Amino acid sequence: MSHLVTAAELAHEIEDVVVIDVRWTLITAGQDQPGPAEYAAGHVPGAFFVDLDTELAAPPGDGGRHPLPDPAVVEAALRRCGVSEGTRVIVHDGKESYAAARAWWVFRWVGLEDVRVLDGGFAAWERAGLPVSTEVPEPRHGTFVARPGSMPTVDASGAAELARTGLLLDARAAERYAGEQEPIDPVAGHIPGAVNLPTATWLTDEGTFRRDLAEHWAGVNSPEGNSGARPVAVYCGSGVTAAHEVLALSEIGIDASLYPGSWSEWIRDPDRPVATGSAPG
Structure with missing residues (x-):
């Protein structure tokens, strides 16, 4: 089964899935983090925002610039988005799916089984002429329990x-x-x-x-x-x-x-x- 969905496929099943927006740009000199601002300006209706730097990675240190996150932090982020066992999740970023793939991997690493990536990101959603919202959904109370180690790693x-x-x-x-x-x-x-x-x-x-x-x-x-x-x-x-x-x-x-x-x-x-x-x- 593919781990990718098209914008049309997401639109068809949007009422049955949790959509998570992880738009993010690598911070370099003189460049701000645009993810939250882009999300606030318009996003897939009902989508929740999850921050890559603080919720999909631990603080920089001996483990590198984006070490694996504390599983409890990921668990809390998923619960805030209403994720429980069996919830179907679709993640996306702005276009190329670099950040979305990180979310896909981290969520699967903590044991979330049904998580897919919107191929082409928010750009594909807009290109398809689908609706955009600025309404921020209220936090939910999912019951997902993290089980770290569900994806293979090497040191x-x-x-x-x-x-x-x-x-x-x-x-x-x-x-x-x-x-x-x-x-x-x-x-x-x-x-x-x-x-x-x-x-x-x-x-x-x-x-x-x-x-x-x-x-x-x-x-x-x-x-x-x-x-x-x-x-x-x-x-x-x-x-x-x-x-x-x-x-x-x-x-x-x-x-x-x-x-x-x-x-x-x-x-x-x-x-x-x-x-x-x-x-x-």
Whole structure:
């Protein structure tokens, strides 16, 4: 079953699901966080807002820029949105589903079984000419109980091992992987042995997932192929866009693990090796 829904499909079932808006933009110098303001200006009718930085991640620290959140915080956010056992949830962000994929992954990690992503985000909803609301729904009182650990993860040691014996994917842009540019983290480069597969390559220009995901995967996979015999894990800068790649792989039947700390955790230990250049190293 696909983890994606179209705007038309969401409109058809909107009375039977909980919609969660997680619009978010990576904060850089001189840029504010637009998610709450965008939500206030207009959102899918009945949608609740959940903040990625404070409810889908723990504070930055030794675990990286977006460590895994406290399960109790995620539980409280879901309950506020009216989520209980068996509730069907659809998450979305502004367009490309990077933040929505993080929400999809985190919610599944705490044990929420039926959670899907609005393909193309709020942009797809607006493009379809569907109604927009500024009314903020009242908090609800769901009874969902978090069960963390329901999605596979690897730590730094596990990521290093997979780079040697499995397939470790780096979801960042090619120039960051190569160490040619690093606009966020203090060290440039990649985990030695990791293969670069930018998560943006899974998308169309409209921000929806490509319809030829399997063919795309076959075209970029390592020369010896990956039939599922080798384990796969994904990392990025801080575990957000890596979740997007995990979602894309899930759509074609590949269960990839996430390295939540990702590059921003890896470089906190100066003894961990760093590779540069376009080759895995």
